[in-house]
Amino acid sequence: MAEHGRKSVWGYVGIWGVLVVLTVATWLLGTRGHLGHWSLPVALGIALTKTALVAMFFMHLVEQPGARRVVFPVSALFLALLLGLSLVEAMTRVRMARPDGPKALEPVRPASTRTAPPGSPTRRVGH
């Protein structure tokens, strides 16, 4: 990190500025941007950057070599493990229990209707 060891108030204000810019970027992405498949990864990337900035500077982790070199990477590794393997599993699942079979996948319908309660018009069991 370029700002290593920065202590002055202006440093914090600068970081705050960066956070505001990133927030605005997220908002623009959600309302104007048309990134399609990429919108989720980009939004998550921005969120991660913001998290790292807050943790490093506002929580002063940048001044803690132990945290920076060991705790941070290890936590990131395990988080990646949990989220990664769970996501891989969810993405490769054969949806036997899906009400309308594997043909109609997410993009067609809003996620909120994915598993409608039995008896509702969007749920057809066994055609």
Place this chain on the structure above:
Amino acid sequence: MNPSTAGSLAEPTYLNHETTVRSWLLTRDHKRIGVMFLVLVISALLLGGVFAMLLRIELLTPGPTIMGPMTYNRVFTLHGVTMVWLFMIPAIPSAFGNFVLPLMLGAKEVAFPRLNLASVYIYAAGAALTVFGMVWSGADTGWTFYTPYSTTSPTAVTPILLGVFIIGFSTIITGLNFITTTHTLRAPGMHWSRIPLFVWAIYGTSVIQVVATPVLAMVLVLVALERVAGVGIFDPTRGGDPVLFQHMFWFYSHPAVYIMVLPAMGVITEVVCAFSRKNIFGYRMIAASTFGIAFVGFFSWGHHMFVSGQSTFGSGIFGVLSMLVAIFTAIKIFNWVATMYGGAIDLKVPLLYVLGFIFLLTFGGMTGVAVATTSLDVHWHDTYFIVAHFHYIMVGSVLMAFLAALHYWWPKMFGRLFPERWASVAACTIIFGFIVTFLPQFLLGNMGMPRRYYQYPSEMQWLNVLSTAGASLLAFGFGLIGLYLVWSLRYGKVSPANPWGSRGYEWFSASPPGPHNFREPPRFEREVHDYTVSEAPHVF
């Protein structure tokens, strides 16, 4: 100081330098905290044991015996919750870890003594809330709280979830404390390559505790939220994914089985050395395999979900990764056996438990590899085969190691010897009773008896009767241990400072140790368990 009085019993010990109740309740002495934890976890063991006996009595006959089906569901839940969350996870680290880890490092205290005291009270509060939930209306979800049932069950799941959540904090605090203590409070001469293997085991466990427990806390809170506020995270009728619960739950709970087993392995390592009069074979490999197990243990949680609707691809990956754990476990087993080989074996009570441990761990581990094979697990999943697998490995190892530790460190903790003859009888009863209880369950499971059912076809009765008979033997063995240990507190022979002639570093302190562990800071000038030197020169 006059050397001839060194180690005499007139010295104040941590037990008698202050005796008020207040001095115990507000103590910051890791030894007293260890003793408090010991009392608490043994109470949990008793409670869980009573539930276990009720279950086994119910299963004596194919139909209803002493309770109704709903009660049965609650009793097995209470048994599992108490045993797993209140006994097996905290037992060895919180009781024995607290007591001997600082002694082994030559430290006066743990790094954060007040936090250590807090962890006792947090544990007690969590346990109280859990027991309150049980008394209030029980829970019928099993110890795993699987959704969506746990989010809809009308029983008192919420207080029990919160109780377990609170106990998690105690676990995290204890883990942090041990990690910091190991890093910062080692006595002169204690290099990383001299750290006793029990400490390495506790250290590895602490890392898992700190990394994994927050995930458990999170998932328990989410279930509680779903119950209380109706948030749709796991319940499919609200748009949730029940398999997600299983991912998050087992991401903690698979490593949690190593939270239970690694400290047990640490105890076994110490006891094997002390009673074979040899240094451990392959110190580095044992320490390294601890971390191998801890690390790989995080990659295998999906083997609990083979029939959950998880993707076949996911199951394949998790099955293969699970088998890696067996390699590291085997390293340890071979090293213990190699340590005993050619040693001057002294078959005292703690070593009896070690033999039980090695047998049960090997057998349980091999059935683990079997159930990690996806095709076989489809047949065995949720049958008594699984119950037998995890009792063999988990209960077999934690209980054996707990009893080994209790007997090995009893003179250190209380300055008294227990009656060796009675203790050997109890040890043989326990090991034999254990095998009689759980071996038939492999057969039952293979015949297709589902777990958590309270009725079964009458062809299965004889195996169930055998299992109950074994459980009665176990209960008898425990009764015996309780009797002679309590007896020895008062009437047992006063123990010399190092009754086993062990070279473990913790025996450098008096037995029982003084309030500050050592009169002068010890210097560790030899390897731990180095039997080429004559007896530890003097007690510090």
